[in-house]
Amino acid sequence: MSDESADTHDPPLFEAAADDAGDGELSPGLPRLPTGVEGLDHILMGGLVKGRTTMALGTSGSGKTLLSSQILWNAVQRGEPAVLVTFEEQAMDLIRNVQTLGWDLGAAAKTGILQLVDASPDPHTLTPTGAYDLSGIILQVQAAVKERGAKLVVLDSLGGLFTQFDDHGALRREIVRLRDTLRDLDCTTLMTAERLREMGAVSQHGVEDFVADCVLILRQTLANERIRRTVQVYKLRGDRHRHGEYPFIIAAGGETAQPDGMHNGIVVMPLSAARLSQESISQRLPFGNEAFDEMAGGGLFQDSVVLVSGPTGSGKTLLCSTFTAHGCENGERSLYLSYEESRPQLGRNATNWGYDFTRWEADGLLKIRSEYPENRGLEGHLYEIRRQIELFRPTRIVIDSISALERVSTARTFREFLIGLSSHLKRERICALLTATSPHTVGPGGQVGAHISTLTDAIVLLRYLEQEHEIGRGLAIIKMRGSQHDKRVRQFFIDDSGFHIGESVDDVANLIGSIPA
Amino acid sequence: MSYRFQLFVTGSSPLSLRAREHVSRHLAEPLGDRAEIEVIDLIADPTVARRERIVATPTLVRLEPSPVVRLIGDLTDFERVRTLVLVGGDHPLLNPGGGESGPGEAGAAPSSTERPSSSPPRS
Numbered sequence: 001m002s003d004e005s006a007d008t009h010d011p012p013l014f015e016a017a018a019d020d021a022g023d024g025e026l027s028p029g030l031p032r033l034p035t036g037v038e039g040l041d042h043i044l045m046g047g048l049v050k051g052r053t054t055m056a057l058g059t060s061g062s063g064k065t066l067l068s069s070q071i072l073w074n075a076v077q078r079g080e081p082a083v084l085v086t087f088e089e090q091a092m093d094l095i096r097n098v099q100t101l102g103w104d105l106g107a108a109a110k111t112g113i114l115q116l117v118d119a120s121p122d123p124h125t126l127t128p129t130g131a132y133d134l135s136g137i138i139l140q141v142q143a144a145v146k147e148r149g150a151k152l153v154v155l156d157s158l159g160g161l162f163t164q165f166d167d168h169g170a171l172r173r174e175i176v177r178l179r180d181t182l183r184d185l186d187c188t189t190l191m192t193a194e195r196l197r198e199m200g201a202v203s204q205h206g207v208e209d210f211v212a213d214c215v216l217i218l219r220q221t222l223a224n225e226r227i228r229r230t231v232q233v234y235k236l237r238g239d240r241h242r243h244g245e246y247p248f249i250i251a252a253g254g255e256t257a258q259p260d261g262m263h264n265g266i267v268v269m270p271l272s273a274a275r276l277s278q279e280s281i282s283q284r285l286p287f288g289n290e291a292f293d294e295m296a297g298g299g300l301f302q303d304s305v306v307l308v309s310g311p312t313g314s315g316k317t318l319l320c321s322t323f324t325a326h327g328c329e330n331g332e333r334s335l336y337l338s339y340e341e342s343r344p345q346l347g348r349n350a351t352n353w354g355y356d357f358t359r360w361e362a363d364g365l366l367k368i369r370s371e372y373p374e375n376r377g378l379e380g381h382l383y384e385i386r387r388q389i390e391l392f393r394p395t396r397i398v399i400d401s402i403s404a405l406e407r408v409s410t411a412r413t414f415r416e417f418l419i420g421l422s423s424h425l426k427r428e429r430i431c432a433l434l435t436a437t438s439p440h441t442v443g444p445g446g447q448v449g450a451h452i453s454t455l456t457d458a459i460v461l462l463r464y465l466e467q468e469h470e471i472g473r474g475l476a477i478i479k480m481r482g483s484q485h486d487k488r489v490r491q492f493f494i495d496d497s498g499f500h501i502g503e504s505v506d507d508v509a510n511l512i513g514s515i516p517a
Numbered sequence: 518m519s520y521r522f523q524l525f526v527t528g529s530s531p532l533s534l535r536a537r538e539h540v541s542r543h544l545a546e547p548l549g550d551r552a553e554i555e556v557i558d559l560i561a562d563p564t565v566a567r568r569e570r571i572v573a574t575p576t577l578v579r580l581e582p583s584p585v586v587r588l589i590g591d592l593t594d595f596e597r598v599r600t601l602v603l604v605g606g607d608h609p610l611l612n613p614g615g616g617e618s619g620p621g622e623a624g625a626a627p628s629s630t631e632r633p634s635s636s637p638p639r640s
Contacts, residue, residue, distance in 0.1 A: 122572070124584075124586065125589060128588075128589050128590035128594075129577075129589070129595070130532075130592050131590060131593070132573045132575065132591065133527075136559065136576065137571075139571075140563065140570075143563035144567065165573060
């Protein structure tokens with residue numbers, strides 16, 4: 001059937017605009033049933049189309065069953081009766097598997113709000129002795145729906161039917177009949193089915209995309225020796241949706257696990273949530289250094305994302321510590337995410353400059369998290385950053401450094417990460433310093449600047465300068481959105497009391513180098 | 518009573534009618550009072566389908582003698598049905614045509630691992 005490519009690889013990187021005239025809140029044409037899966041409702045523009053069938057397709061291990069369980073769990077948590085039909089796994093096995101995520105589908109089944117229909121292979125059933133249909137299962141589903149008036153039905157997975165029954169013609173016919181039955185019952189249906197490969201034909205049994213009004217494709221690919229998971233709305237009959245593949249992560253356990261399980265499971269990172277035209281606020285935040293605030297025209301904007309770029313040892317971490325400390329001194333919460341230096345290292349440096357990080361941590365004004373970039377994929381990092389923000393509600397945040405994160409990703413993923421990160425920071429109205437290490441100690445800066453310059457509101461450059469047979473340091477603000485700023489290169493000194501900004505430096509060539517402002 | 522069967526059908530669909538006809542011709546009539554045959558209409562009570570986990574219809578279940586055997590389809594291939602459901606019971610009828618010997622004849626010991634693939638039809 002349709003093997004016109006579902007695989008628009010490479011989709012454009014930043015394609016929010018296309019079908020996105022409005023934002024997610026714009027009421028879509030067809031009524032939706034929210035999935036409650038973070039990010040998924042955004043790309044589906046509200047959720048599953050009510051009263052219709054959605055098909056989730058993916059290779060083995062791509063997260064189909066997890067997705068369906070999560071949607072079920074969210075529905076029963078909202079008090080909406082639902083039906084789970086299993087064709088492959090025994091229902092009780094499935095329930096056991098998702099228990100670790102905090103989703104107690106077993107309890108839901110006991111109360112009856114979740115009705116189970118177990119159509120997994122029956123060891124007693126022998127091969128057919130003539131023609132048959134699937135009226136049995138259709139009647140079972142019907143009865144299960146009517147039991148509590150369920151509005152959501154999940155069928156996982158159709159592949160199980162195709163291995164149990166070999167009259168595939170009859171199966172296709174019956175799957176269509178099942179769909180129609182559920183539509184007549186006004187049920188919103190989610191079916192899952194296997195794909196054998198990540199690319200190529202959408203449909204394996206010749207019915208999957210044809211039977212459904214909406215098709216989701218879950219993919220897992222290897223990128224940088226790491227599994228990258230994405231979800232794509234392949235089609236949505238009769239209504240709008242967001243195009244492209246969206247990365248998702250599977251959050252389970254760990255520090256961010258929630259006892260109610262509401263934050264576990266699949267989290268889609270919808271990059272098209274990024275709005276470059278977000279309204280900005282004009283409130284300024286003092287940096288913690290008068291001369292710097294003066295250069296910046298009165299401080300950084302409250303909701304701005306600032307890139308600090310410079311070679312190793314040029315003073316980036318000092319700048320970040322100063323910014324962090326000033327927040328804490330003013331009673332604002334600051335979050336410091338370090339991907340290069342350990343917590344003790346950071347604390348030692350800060351102590352040298354007279355900042356008592358330990359006390360602020362104890363006062364709940366400062367949270368420092370130190371993590372290896374290699375610990376997870378960038379989707380995972382982005383999720384973790386969002387969770388930390390949610391838990392700590394900081395006014396200031398430092399991410400030191402994003403070039404360490406860039407090291408563990410592909411260019412495309414990194415750019416997506418930056419879009420997702422900066423839009424999230426803006427939405428949360430957090431003033432952020434992101435540092436980038438430029439590879440050259442003198443002269444033009446590194447690649448990060450080029451990637452990120454359009455996504456940041458301000459860029460602060462730190463460079464070594466060779467002047468009259470002496471190495472000095474220079475600082476320049478090369479961009480500041482929405483404000484006048486000092487465009488000169490200023491001398492930059494570091495001593496025991498922190499950093500100081502001096503006179504402007506003349507005769508500096510090639511400081512900015514290749515970075516577009 | 519040697520045999521107990523349940524036949525699950527859905528109203529008077531063509532498949533159901535055919536299955537009922539095969540059951541009455543090939544099981545009910547020849548077995549007479551050696552068989553108890555119950556025909557259950559799932560349309561009349563869909564909760565039975567859930568309780569009995571009926572997926573495909575028609576489904577013929579042999580409850581006795583053990584082991585339980587479930588067959589799906591309209592039973593058109595009755596030679597196969599015969600070898601599958603009559604084995605293990607009181608089975609003079611395994612061989613109604615006179616030309617064949619029933620597969621259960623010699624080693625009628627009920628085997629729960631019996632699969633159609635392991636009992637090729639006699640000819």
